[in-house]
């Protein structure tokens with residue numbers, strides 16, 4: 001099986017670009033952030049503190065998370081319910097970032113991610129795919145862009161969904177999440193030694209897609 005691992009900070013356009021790349025290659029696109037978001041969603045729904053290890057440990061046995069692919073589109077199921085449309089708010093982003101710092105949560109989601117790559121050609125995006133989940137991936141990309149660019153893209157994405165999004169708030173969230181994700185003790189966000197750095201600052205979406213496709217096709 002062939003795996004393309006794409007890691008990088010929040011709002012670097014990973015999902016849009018990775019999805020286009022997967023389509024081009026005929027692989028499935030796996031958005032691993034959705035798994036952490038589903039755990040964060042369950043925690044919030046159950047009134048838990050997403051930074052409290054004891055709260056989350058108590059809830060984990062009650063969680064069943066699965067990914068299903070419908071016409072090539074990933075959907076996330078939490079205890080049998082499709083929660084894909086509820087996990088994209090800024091509140092869920094921060095909840096995901098909080099729970100993802102807990103080793104028990106990372107262990108809980110680890111084999112699900114590895115198993116997908118055992119039985120499918122995948123483009124998988126996240127924070128630790130090239131470093132921890134798929135260290136033997138054929139191609140590893142570290143996708144980044146300036147924080148201001150990333151915040152601008154996130155703001156547009158939220159506005160398109162009809163959600164209220166103040167630029168400064170979004171920028172603050174993006175910077176905070178980058179800090180959390182790159183400073184946690186376990187599986188922190190960092191570029192794998194053998195990853196190719198792709199910086200999309202100043203690019204249009206199409207330019208970023210073209211840039212990534214060309215880098216990955218050269219590397220495969």
Ligand code: C5P
Pocket residue numbers: 010011032033034036037093096097098100101125126127128129177181
């Ligand atoms: O990619 P996305 O923004 O949906 O991820 C939400 C959060 O989930 C990230 O901020 C990060 O804390 C966590 N995450 C992670 N490891 C991954 C994917 C996401 O820790 N492989």
